[in-house]
Amino acid sequence: MSAKQLRQLTEEDVAEHNSQGNLWIIIDSKVYDVSRFADLHPGGAAVLLAKGVAGKDATEAFFGLHRHEVLLRPQYARLQVGVIQGQTELIKPLAAGDNSKVPYAEPTWLAAGFHSPYYTDNHKQFQKAMRKFFDEVVKPDALKCEDNGKRISQSVVDKLAELNIIAMRLGPGKHLKGLTLMGGIVTPEEFDYFHELIINFEIGRLGTRGYVDGLLAGDVIGLPPIINYGSPELVKQVVPDAFAGKKFVALAISEAFAGSDVAGLQTVAERDGDWWVVNGTKKWITNGMFADYFTTGCRSKDGYVVLLIPRTDGVETKPIKTAYSSAAGTAFVTFDNVRVPVANTLGKVGNGLQVILSNFNHERWMVTCTSLAAQRMALEECLKWTQQRMVFGKPLNAQAVVRSKLATIIARVEACQNWLENVTHQMNNMNYDQQSEHLAGTIGLLKQFVSRTGRETAEDATQIFGGRGITQTGMGKFIENYHRTSPYDAILAGAEDVLGDLGVRQAMKKMPKNARL
Numbered sequence: 468m469s470a471k472q473l474r475q476l477t478e479e480d481v482a483e484h485n486s487q488g489n490l491w492i493i494i495d496s497k498v499y500d501v502s503r504f505a506d507l508h509p510g511g512a513a514v515l516l517a518k519g520v521a522g523k524d525a526t527e528a529f530f531g532l533h534r535h536e537v538l539l540r541p542q543y544a545r546l547q548v549g550v551i552q553g554q555t556e557l558i559k560p561l562a563a564g565d566n567s568k569v570p571y572a573e574p575t576w577l578a579a580g581f582h583s584p585y586y587t588d589n590h591k592q593f594q595k596a597m598r599k600f601f602d603e604v605v606k607p608d609a610l611k612c613e614d615n616g617k618r619i620s621q622s623v624v625d626k627l628a629e630l631n632i633i634a635m636r637l638g639p640g641k642h643l644k645g646l647t648l649m650g651g652i653v654t655p656e657e658f659d660y661f662h663e664l665i666i667n668f669e670i671g672r673l674g675t676r677g678y679v680d681g682l683l684a685g686d687v688i689g690l691p692p693i694i695n696y697g698s699p700e701l702v703k704q705v706v707p708d709a710f711a712g713k714k715f716v717a718l719a720i721s722e723a724f725a726g727s728d729v730a731g732l733q734t735v736a737e738r739d740g741d742w743w744v745v746n747g748t749k750k751w752i753t754n755g756m757f758a759d760y761f762t763t764g765c766r767s768k769d770g771y772v773v774l775l776i777p778r779t780d781g782v783e784t785k786p787i788k789t790a791y792s793s794a795a796g797t798a799f800v801t802f803d804n805v806r807v808p809v810a811n812t813l814g815k816v817g818n819g820l821q822v823i824l825s826n827f828n829h830e831r832w833m834v835t836c837t838s839l840a841a842q843r844m845a846l847e848e849c850l851k852w853t854q855q856r857m858v859f860g861k862p863l864n865a866q867a868v869v870r871s872k873l874a875t876i877i878a879r880v881e882a883c884q885n886w887l888e889n890v891t892h893q894m895n896n897m898n899y900d901q902q903s904e905h906l907a908g909t910i911g912l913l914k915q916f917v918s919r920t921g922r923e924t925a926e927d928a929t930q931i932f933g934g935r936g937i938t939q940t941g942m943g944k945f946i947e948n949y950h951r952t953s954p955y956d957a958i959l960a961g962a963e964d965v966l967g968d969l970g971v972r973q974a975m976k977k978m979p980k981n982a983r984l
């Protein structure tokens with residue numbers, strides 16, 4: 468109904484419509500005719516007919532039970548018949564691209580009145596455009612696919628490609644040369660790890676963990692070995708199509724036989740003239756269900772080797788049902804006498820482990836970014852919920868035990884953010900070898916800390932949301948998703964304990980020989 472047709476009403480007018488078949492309610496100055504809807508209401512007709520609701524202002528009761536988005540759905544928005552004279556709507560959704568005003572919902576550099584040594588005006592401009600793009604284009608697709616388990620829509624992939632977001636997700640580097648990034652907001656030379664962090668944060672805060680990986684995480688981890696170790700012909704054949712969103716790559720390392728213990732992998736590649744013949748299986752392969760290429764770790768008689776295997780005869784992918792949405796395209800991959808041209812070898816035969824390991828720091832840092840963004844999203848959900856939920860006649864945040872949980876969540880999120888930004892700053896100022904030398908252990912420890920605090924926050928958030936935190940629709944749907952899927956961040960790209968141990972072992976190696984108490 469357009470604003471013109473809405474009737475100006477008084478609370479007394481509304482009060483006259485308080486019975487079955489003639490039922491109005493007020494929510495945030497808007498008058499809804501729920502006479503016919505009552506029987507269809509998922510919460511039942513009785514609650515709408517209750518004293519204090521029928522013909523009354525039910526704003527507080529409504530927001531204790533529904534997310535605002537319910538009222539924005541067209542089928543419900545059209546129930547509105549009028550507005551209360553002299554009142555104005557208070558509760559409005561953010562416009563696409565706007566940052567949240569809820570304290571701690573955004574990192575400090577995006578909060579009004581705060582400062583940061585790391586981000587420039589260019590980062591701010593880039594973030595604004597990225598947030599708008601995610602709000603308008605990606606989020607609706609994420610919510611839909613997370614639910615129906617389908618892979619990311621090609622129309623969204625096309626738009627990601629148009630802005631060169633697929634290429635930017637690989638980080639700064641020569642692969643960006645000549646590309647127009649985000650419509651020209653940032654030049655390839657200016658693009659740094661904070662720009663990439665911004666993209667990762669927009670992805671993480673979608674709150675749809677399966678789709679987060681479905682958003683071409685396979686490209687992010689599967690393309691760098693091709694770019695860094697493939698022949699120029701191979702790069703030309705694969706990379707432009709991947710950046711254009713026409714072809715997809717998955718990284719195929721982990722097996723039922725070997726996860727964090729990469730050296731234990733058992734997929735075998737044997738030479739036959741100008742071909743490799745590959746036999747073996749790979750498990751938990753993100754985007755594997757729709758990948759056109761598999762960057763695959765194999766064992767050969769001369770040591771480990773990484774091959775780029777196209778989806779060809781003998782390659783089969785089967786979905787693995789995991790705790791998160793099949794939007795991630797998680798696959799069990801079998802290679803059955805697959806013939807791969809020798810020209811598809813990435814790096815030197817025998818150097819496979821190095822090719823695989825060279826990817827890990829960036830991958831772990833990426834997972835850390837998306838994981839932290841999701842933890843911050845959970846914090847925002849908790850802050851809003853505890854404010855709007857009334858218990859024993861008071862908002863939930865009037866309870867000291869609830870505030871104490873919020874304090875701990877805030878401290879975790881801000882601690883993670885500060886460490887992550889410091890590490891990102893180091894990445895910006897180190898070349899690749901320096902990063903490997905100085906940051907491998909630190910990133911392992913950081914990822915462990917972020918994923919572990921993330922699971923603690925998921926537990927606290929679930930307690931705060933109660934039954935709604937274990938319900939896939941309605942008020943707690945993002946908390947339910949986060950609680951169910953936060954263990955992914957502790958497993959993917961290296962199990963938490965292994966990474967913590969790596970960090971400490973690296974520190975031990977660097978202990979000065981003459982250090983004594």
Ligand code: HEM
Nearest residue numbers: 499509510514515520525528529532533534537543941942
């Ligand atoms: C225009 C007004 C309303 C609309 C369009 C509406 C719509 C809905 C929808 C779509 C749900 C399903 C859950 C969800 O997706 O969040 C729901 C659940 C519910 N609604 Fe409403 N509702 C309205 C007003 C009210 C009011 C005024 C009350 C009570 C004071 C109420 C009480 C409930 C309850 C108790 C549930 C079940 C909540 C749960 O399962 O946690 N609704 N409503």
